[in-house]
Amino acid sequence: MGTPIVIFDLDGTLIDSAPDIHAAASRLLKREGVPPLTFDDIRSFIGRGVPGLIDRIIEASQLAPESRERLIASFLDDYNARSTELTRVFPDVAPCLQKLREFGFRLGVCTNKPLASATRILKVYDLFDAFEAVVGGDSFPAVKPDPAGLVSLIGTLGGGPALYVGDSAIDAQTASRARTLFGLFTEGYLNARLESVRYTFRFDAFSELPLVTEEVFAHQGVFV
Ligand SMILES: O=C(O)COP(=O)(O)O
Ligand SMILES: [Mg+2]
Numbered sequence: 001m002g003t004p005i006v007i008f009d010l011d012g013t014l015i016d017s018a019p020d021i022h023a024a025a026s027r028l029l030k031r032e033g034v035p036p037l038t039f040d041d042i043r044s045f046i047g048r049g050v051p052g053l054i055d056r057i058i059e060a061s062q063l064a065p066e067s068r069e070r071l072i073a074s075f076l077d078d079y080n081a082r083s084t085e086l087t088r089v090f091p092d093v094a095p096c097l098q099k100l101r102e103f104g105f106r107l108g109v110c111t112n113k114p115l116a117s118a119t120r121i122l123k124v125y126d127l128f129d130a131f132e133a134v135v136g137g138d139s140f141p142a143v144k145p146d147p148a149g150l151v152s153l154i155g156t157l158g159g160g161p162a163l164y165v166g167d168s169a170i171d172a173q174t175a176s177r178a179r180t181l182f183g184l185f186t187e188g189y190l191n192a193r194l195e196s197v198r199y200t201f202r203f204d205a206f207s208e209l210p211l212v213t214e215e216v217f218a219h220q221g222v223f224v
Contacts, residue, residue, distance in 0.1 A: 002160030003106050004222050006213060007153055007180075009166030010111035010118055011046050012188030014093050014127065018043040019086035024079040025057060028071065034061045044191050047168045048144075049112035049137035050076060080117055084124045090187065092206035097130040099210040104224035106157045110150045110164070110174075112137035132157055145170050147178035154178070161222045163200070163213060172197045181216060183209070 011017045022042040029036050037060055045056035054071050057063065063071065100107060108131050111118050115136025122128040133156045135149040142148060154162045164175040167188025175182035176198060184190070184199035194202070201216055203209055217223065 001222070002158040003104065004217050004224055005106045005108065005154055005157045005160050005162040006100055007108045007110050007150065007157075007162060007164050008131075009164070009168070009171050009188075010109055010113055010121075012167035012190075013090075013165060013171075013185050014109070015087055015089050015121060015125070017083070017087045017121070018046060018189060020079070020083050021046060021053070023086060024075060024082065025053070027078055028075050029057070029061060031074065032061075032063060032071075034063065037061065043189055046189050047112065047170050047191070050079075050114060050117075051137075052112070052143070076114065076117070080120065083117060083121055087121065087125075089125050089127065090185075090206060094127065094130075096206040096209050097127065100213065101130065103210060103214060105213070106160065107131050108153045108157050109134040110144070110153050111135070112143045112170075114138045145173035145177060147174050150174055150178040150180065154180070161217065161220065163216065165209070168192075169197050172199055181220070183212070183216070 008014050022039045025042045026036040045053045050072055058065055113136055115138055118134055118136050133153055135153045137143045140148045162180040163183055164180045165183040167185045167190055169192040172182050181200040184197060184202040186202050186204045201212055203212060
């Protein structure tokens with residue numbers, strides 16, 4: 001059996017990025033000459049990547065569906081230049097990642113955010129080097145909940161038993177389809193009722209995660 005693996009979602013899991021996503025969406029709508037959407041609306045649109053976000057914005061703001069590709073490009077140009085103005089790493093993420101590495105887990109990131117956007121943010125917040133590999137929403141033809149990215153990342157990380165850690169029902173479905181354990185972070189952008197999400201365990205503070213992870217793997221007979 002390979003070394004156990006822990007893979008993280010990004011938006012709403014490692015980072016609280018909704019404020020910058022909302023700010024960039026507001027600037028996009030302003031450029032398009034339409035009223036802004038609320039923070040709660042935009043936050044609820046996060047989870048299916050930038051194309052998914054733009055689809056929801058087009059619907060909510062009654063923009064022309066034919067402008068989709070232009071709106072995606074316009075959003076990304078602006079967002080990528082300003083994606084770390086309001087974004088914050090959730091508390092205790094960095095020491096948690098360090099501890100998991102010390103324990104011997106192999107770490108990766110599987111996000112629906114475009115790879116370049118995710119890489120830039122991870123570098124700015126000094127998190128990039130904690131991970132051996134990152135998969136983005138544009139790394140494979142289909143985004144989560146399609147499990148292709150997660151499955152491929154597990155292969156890159158040696159094919160060992162894996163835990164996926166995320167904040168959404170999409171992440172839970174992805175984990176289930178990739179047949180991994182799933183840890184639900186309850187302080188992110190979950191849009192569903194907690195009872196409707198299938199998880200191996202849930203947690204609300206990253207300080208808890210290293211020990212819980214060890215316990216959950218040990219329960220499966222997996223030891224680092
Ligand atoms: O960009 C998104 O819509 C979501 O990104 P996530 O997969 O890191 O939550
Ligand atoms: Mg997320």
